[in-house]
Amino acid sequence: MKDKEYLILIGKNISRIRKEQKLTVKELGFRCDMEKTNLIPIEKGRINVTIGTLLKICRALDIELKDLL
Amino acid sequence: MKDKEYLILIGKNISRIRKEQKLTVKELGFRCDMEKTNLIPIEKGRINVTIGTLLKICRALDIELKDLL
DNA sequence: ATAACAGGTATGATATATCATACCCATTAT
């Protein structure tokens, strides 16, 4: 799978799980201390996100990193 | 698990799998078009590596991203 | 109608991942 496809998949998983938990992007941003201007592109798969950032998001959603892959 | 611990774990897995395949850092670098000055800190877990970089390494080692977590 | 909210984009600033080069220290081979 190409990088971009992989990043899009990860982003979709974040977006899906966030919505399942009835969270807005803003609320997720508050939980993991991130800006929505960075979260939205991540959910869209436009950013080559780091492991550290993914871990922050995972903790905010109470999931494991492998749940995003 | 803390970010740093997670990054160290990923790095150890890269290093272990590379050695299992009898590859030097230089050879791995050649395969994934990366510098050893960047690969070594990644194997040490000192760098907050991106998904894109991990995917390059995974392709060079013929493994899946989840194999590193 | 309009105020509040949610997702989304644009942009400039800052932090840092990655590159490129040079160098050090052990170990191994000649």
Next chain:
DNA sequence: ATAATGGGTATGATATATCATACCTGTTAT
């Protein structure tokens, strides 16, 4: 002895992830 090799560090340059602010659009609530 020394040349070659492998892991490792230091550093300056470049690319880009992330922050911070401002703004737009559509939807919902009052």
